[in-house]
Amino acid sequence: MTADLSWAAARELAASWPAGPVVDVPIREAVGAVLADDVLAPRPIPHYDSSAMDGWAVAGPPPWRITEEDVLVPGQAHPVVTGGAIPLGAVAVVPLERGVVVDGLLDAHAPEPGAHVRRAGEEAPAGAVLAAAGGRLSPAVVAVLAIAGVDAVSARRRPRVAFVLTGDEVDTAGLPAAGRVRDAFDPLLPAAATGLGADALPPVRVGDDPAAIRAATSADADVVVTVGGTGRSRVDRLRDALGDAEVLADGVAMRPGHPALLARLPDGRPLLGLPGNPLAAVAVLLSFLPPLLDALTGSTALEAVEAPVAVDLPGWPGGTSLVPCRWGEEGLEPAGAARPNMLRGLAASDVLAVVPPEGVAAGETAEVLPLPW
Ligand SMILES: Nc1nc2c(c(=O)[nH]1)N[C@H]1C(S)=C(S)[C@@H](COP(=O)(O)OP(=O)(O)OC[C@H]3O[C@@H](n4cnc5c(N)ncnc54)[C@H](O)[C@@H]3O)O[C@H]1N2
Numbered sequence: 001m002t003a004d005l006s007w008a009a010a011r012e013l014a015a016s017w018p019a020g021p022v023v024d025v026p027i028r029e030a031v032g033a034v035l036a037d038d039v040l041a042p043r044p045i046p047h048y049d050s051s052a053m054d055g056w057a058v059a060g061p062p063p064w065r066i067t068e069e070d071v072l073v074p075g076q077a078h079p080v081v082t083g084g085a086i087p088l089g090a091v092a093v094v095p096l097e098r099g100v101v102v103d104g105l106l107d108a109h110a111p112e113p114g115a116h117v118r119r120a121g122e123e124a125p126a127g128a129v130l131a132a133a134g135g136r137l138s139p140a141v142v143a144v145l146a147i148a149g150v151d152a153v154s155a156r157r158r159p160r161v162a163f164v165l166t167g168d169e170v171d172t173a174g175l176p177a178a179g180r181v182r183d184a185f186d187p188l189l190p191a192a193a194t195g196l197g198a199d200a201l202p203p204v205r206v207g208d209d210p211a212a213i214r215a216a217t218s219a220d221a222d223v224v225v226t227v228g229g230t231g232r233s234r235v236d237r238l239r240d241a242l243g244d245a246e247v248l249a250d251g252v253a254m255r256p257g258h259p260a261l262l263a264r265l266p267d268g269r270p271l272l273g274l275p276g277n278p279l280a281a282v283a284v285l286l287s288f289l290p291p292l293l294d295a296l297t298g299s300t301a302l303e304a305v306e307a308p309v310a311v312d313l314p315g316w317p318g319g320t321s322l323v324p325c326r327w328g329e330e331g332l333e334p335a336g337a338a339r340p341n342m343l344r345g346l347a348a349s350d351v352l353a354v355v356p357p358e359g360v361a362a363g364e365t366a367e368v369l370p371l372p373w
């Protein structure tokens with residue numbers, strides 16, 4: 001067990017998790033999956049010469065005799081529709097509105113060779129890498145694969161994340177009494193996990209009962225995220241609930257979020273423990289779920305994003321600070337309302353700035369974690 005890892009070391013620990021299984025994923029389920037192998041174009045894209053306009057495919061100079069022949073000789077024209085195959089011998093397409101037909105003879109200005117013709121292979125030759133191994137499949141990339149005629153890919157699926165919400169003091173409706181709070185996580189954490197590239201299961205509420213917490217960790221998910229109960233009080237029962245899990249990080253030198261916990265469940269799956277304070281929970285989720293998801297899926301991690309800051313961001317000597325910031329004209333500005341129990345600063349923010357112990361001076365740049373919504 002390691003206590004108080006640095007923020008960077010805890011991220012590396014998450015990033016070193018073994019990858020999940022590679023499976024054949026049908027293309028209609030592939031958005032968000034991560035490719036295990038490059039996908040190559042099985043043939044040229046597009047795979048045939050086609051018309052970009054409704055009109056006539058023509059061969060040679062005008063006028064052209066309209067024909068239904070599949071092979072044109074100079075002086076012939078063949079009616080075509082947008083996307084339709086053009087006949088052999090055609091060198092250009094004359095759009096409908098540019099031609100006049102009299103007695104089966106088409107007349108128009110002579111088109112430039114190749115006008116309004118989409119040539120086979122002009123988007124990609126056969127064998128071109130359409131999507132590289134390690135890439136998370138966006139809807140647009142999946143559309144490219146579909147266009148290319150690919151039916152399934154060899155990939156790791158979007159990991160499923162289970163959320164286990166502890167806390168006997170949490171209400172889910174109405175105005176809570178003193179000592180009780182309204183739930184902040186239902187609208188927040190599943191959407192954040194989805195935005196980070198996971199499939200989120202509906203959160204399960206287990207109060208502060210260790211047996212219920214432990215039972216909930218057996219959810220059918222690739223990652224278990226618990227919330228609350230990371231403290232040391234008599235009601236903070238996460239450690240009791242972990243049983244035979246191997247605690248890899250019990251505390252991270254970060255603020256907010258220092259009670260963050262990373263453990264390996266007996267079956268090898270990762271458990272990420274978020275502190276109950278809402279901003280702390282989000283800071284921990286955004287710090288460690290992305291490297292875990294990248295590791296589980298074999299995804300190529302994105303480069304760290306740096307952004308200029310508009311005002312001095314003081315550091316915390318004990319470690320890394322995560323500061324909700326919004327974009328101002330000169331760069332990032334702290335959004336305020338950023339105590340660990342508060343959410344209004346986060347709600348007004350665009351990113352979390354990652355501030356090292358020495359702080360970041362106005363005009364310098366800071367690493368940022370984009371907000372996944
Ligand atoms: N003696 C110490 N006390 C505390 C320490 C410490 O080091 N020594 N650390 C503080 C820090 S930092 C944090 S963060 C919290 C960690 O608390 P837990 O993870 O044990 O979480 P809880 O005690 O269950 O709750 C903390 C806080 O969060 C609120 N909460 C919980 N669930 C929800 C929810 N679904 N929606 C909204 N708010 C929620 C809960 O009511 C508490 O206010 O410990 C500090 N204490």
Ligand code: MOO
Nearest residue numbers: 256257258280340
């Ligand atoms: O995780 Mo705690 O929020 O640092 O207050």
